[in-house]
Amino acid sequence: MSIISIKDLTKIYNASQVPVHAVNGISLEFERGEFAAIVGPSGSGKTTLLNMLGGLDDPTSGTIVIDNQRLDQLKSSERIKFRLNNIGFIFQAYNLIPVLTARENIEFIMELQKIPKEQREKRSMELLEAVGIPDKANIRPRQLSGGQQQRIAVARALASRPKFILADEPTANLDSKSTGTLLDIMEKLNREEDITFIFSTHDARVVNKARRVITIEDGRVKNDEVRQ
Amino acid sequence: MLLKISWRNIWRNPTRSMVVISAMLVGMFAGVFSSTFINGWMQQRLKDGIETETSHIQIHSPAFKLNDDLKNYIPEANAITADIRKNDQIRGVSPRIVIQSMIASAETATGVKIIGADPMEEKKVTNLPDKLIEGKWFEGVKRNPIIIGHKLADKLKVKMRSKVVLRMQDTEGNITGGAFRVAGIYQTVNSTFDETNVWVCNTDLQQLTLLPDGAAHEITIFINNQDDLASIENQISATHPDLITESWPDLSPELGYLTEIGNTYMYILVIIILLALGFGIVNTMLMVVMERIHELGMLMAVGMSKSRVFLMIIIESTFLSIVGGFAGILLGALTTEYWAVKGIDLSIWGEGLSEWGFATIVYPVYDIPMVVTIAVMVILTGIVASIYPAYKGLKLNPSEAIRVI
Ligand SMILES: Nc1ncnc2c1ncn2[C@@H]1O[C@H](COP(=O)(O)OP(=O)(O)O)[C@@H](O)[C@H]1O
Ligand SMILES: [Mg+2]
Numbered sequence: 001m002s003i004i005s006i007k008d009l010t011k012i013y014n015a016s017q018v019p020v021h022a023v024n025g026i027s028l029e030f031e032r033g034e035f036a037a038i039v040g041p042s043g044s045g046k047t048t049l050l051n052m053l054g055g056l057d058d059p060t061s062g063t064i065v066i067d068n069q070r071l072d073q074l075k076s077s078e079r080i081k082f083r084l085n086n087i088g089f090i091f092q093a094y095n096l097i098p099v100l101t102a103r104e105n106i107e108f109i110m111e112l113q114k115i116p117k118e119q120r121e122k123r124s125m126e127l128l129e130a131v132g133i134p135d136k137a138n139i140r141p142r143q144l145s146g147g148q149q150q151r152i153a154v155a156r157a158l159a160s161r162p163k164f165i166l167a168d169e170p171t172a173n174l175d176s177k178s179t180g181t182l183l184d185i186m187e188k189l190n191r192e193e194d195i196t197f198i199f200s201t202h203d204a205r206v207v208n209k210a211r212r213v214i215t216i217e218d219g220r221v222k223n224d225e226v227r228q
Numbered sequence: 229m230l231l232k233i234s235w236r237n238i239w240r241n242p243t244r245s246m247v248v249i250s251a252m253l254v255g256m257f258a259g260v261f262s263s264t265f266i267n268g269w270m271q272q273r274l275k276d277g278i279e280t281e282t283s284h285i286q287i288h289s290p291a292f293k294l295n296d297d298l299k300n301y302i303p304e305a306n307a308i309t310a311d312i313r314k315n316d317q318i319r320g321v322s323p324r325i326v327i328q329s330m331i332a333s334a335e336t337a338t339g340v341k342i343i344g345a346d347p348m349e350e351k352k353v354t355n356l357p358d359k360l361i362e363g364k365w366f367e368g369v370k371r372n373p374i375i376i377g378h379k380l381a382d383k384l385k386v387k388m389r390s391k392v393v394l395r396m397q398d399t400e401g402n403i404t405g406g407a408f409r410v411a412g413i414y415q416t417v418n419s420t421f422d423e424t425n426v427w428v429c430n431t432d433l434q435q436l437t438l439l440p441d442g443a444a445h446e447i448t449i450f451i452n453n454q455d456d457l458a459s460i461e462n463q464i465s466a467t468h469p470d471l472i473t474e475s476w477p478d479l480s481p482e483l484g485y486l487t488e489i490g491n492t493y494m495y496i497l498v499i500i501i502l503l504a505l506g507f508g509i510v511n512t513m514l515m516v517v518m519e520r521i522h523e524l525g526m527l528m529a530v531g532m533s534k535s536r537v538f539l540m541i542i543i544e545s546t547f548l549s550i551v552g553g554f555a556g557i558l559l560g561a562l563t564t565e566y567w568a569v570k571g572i573d574l575s576i577w578g579e580g581l582s583e584w585g586f587a588t589i590v591y592p593v594y595d596i597p598m599v600v601t602i603a604v605m606v607i608l609t610g611i612v613a614s615i616y617p618a619y620k621g622l623k624l625n626p627s628e629a630i631r632v633i
Contacts, residue, residue, distance in 0.1 A: 047631065051627040056630075080528065080531055080533050081533070083530065084530070089526075091526065091529075094523060094526050097233060100233060100236075104229070108229055108233075112536070
């Protein structure tokens, strides 16, 4: 049974005179435990696809079913709650609350879920250890490198115990060393803790780490291959 | 955590926040201090008005109220006085002979209100003896002593021990008069009062006017505790339904309005100040929301509910207004405390003020409910000022807000 199932998804932007088919009839299934990359050149529709998957944007047509729940049937407030409890997000930038420390950023999402304080404190420390920077617990994002910030974003995404994590070009702003480290952490979490990751990228080094590579072009799936 | 975020958010742009906070501080300081100033001024005028001029309660015959003629006296005034005096809630009762008449010096003549009373009893219903700038209360002059105000003394060009002549009609309608000698000159904060009221002994006036024994036009009562005013007034008017018993708000309605004027002034002033400052906060919070579009989008994307985002912005704005606002209120209250002891000297403008009956040294007074009301208004300003910016924040589309361009 797949955890995400999308059918005939389209998204048309009508901003200019010419309608843009950002996503143009995509159907995909994702299983629990996947480590999948969505690859394509800039403007191919990766962000649009991920935003719809995460319930941040409404498709023009088509359906998204996550764990038997059709996203389009959720009201706006229900959808926010659904995101909180089911989906972890890692964005390219602006992931963290600048006035909170690394640890507070991780705890914040759990506080939204009304998880008791002792549990929050314990889990935030565990997650900081999992992403390899427990010593940065009390430091604010501005004093951390881009790579460290993204690692906290990974920890934050994991904190709510989501069903899967969506990462839209998480390494786009990172140097190659940080990119490697972040990918290693994500891969390790995927292997050891069975965390499902779906991430977009146009970086060949990142693509190489993926176990499934979905190539899209002009809003369509061009290739969908599973590697070993 | 929401509180923590909002609080820290204020200090992300310390310069901008300090500008708002300082404006709030100065505004609230000005609001509170000028309110307490006016309040103190009004209360003092009220106190002076009661203690020097009207006393708490006065009794007259209905006819005297219509026409303050010599003949409209209360015949059994002394008996009523003796009766009222039994009440231990009362500090003093003084029957007065009151005549509108002429006073003349060698230089000139003018109309005055002559009050004839027993000097010892009169002392208990008015603090006029404390207001003497020259002489002593009915001492030092054997025959026909008179106490006049300094303004009148100037006008008549008389000094201590000068002779003045009072002219009036007696009860039989004949013109009569007598020579009096100035035994004391008083000065109150109200120079109009000083110019138009003179005090003589009731016995001297009675001889001149041929009023019957024990009669008076006015019975003036000073009570120990202001809180008993209504009950004492009711009690007296019930016992003497044929007379008119009035308390100071009836006798001098403008005194009663004073406190209201003070309060109204304060509210209008504070509302104007807060309105102006409120727009400053709206502007600041709009900038805040615009600057943090990405961040707010991210928060909504990861699952922060709209109501929490709304609340977060409102808390930040409220912090912004209360930090400066409360500091300003506190500063205003402390300044009031300081000047409440020392008094603020306005004597440079003294002439004009005392013609209106206002003191030239003001002791500002604040009361706790007023300060609490202003504090609540400050909080409300913070909340109201953030509603529009918060609403703007909510209308963000997270997928747009987090897009990296
Ligand atoms: N809000 C929008 N309004 C109009 N066109 C948009 C909007 N967002 C994206 N697009 C267009 O949709 C297409 C896909 O964009 P996007 O999903 O961001 O691609 P990618 O993430 O692969 O770079 C692009 O042609 C882009 O210009
Ligand atoms: Mg993109």
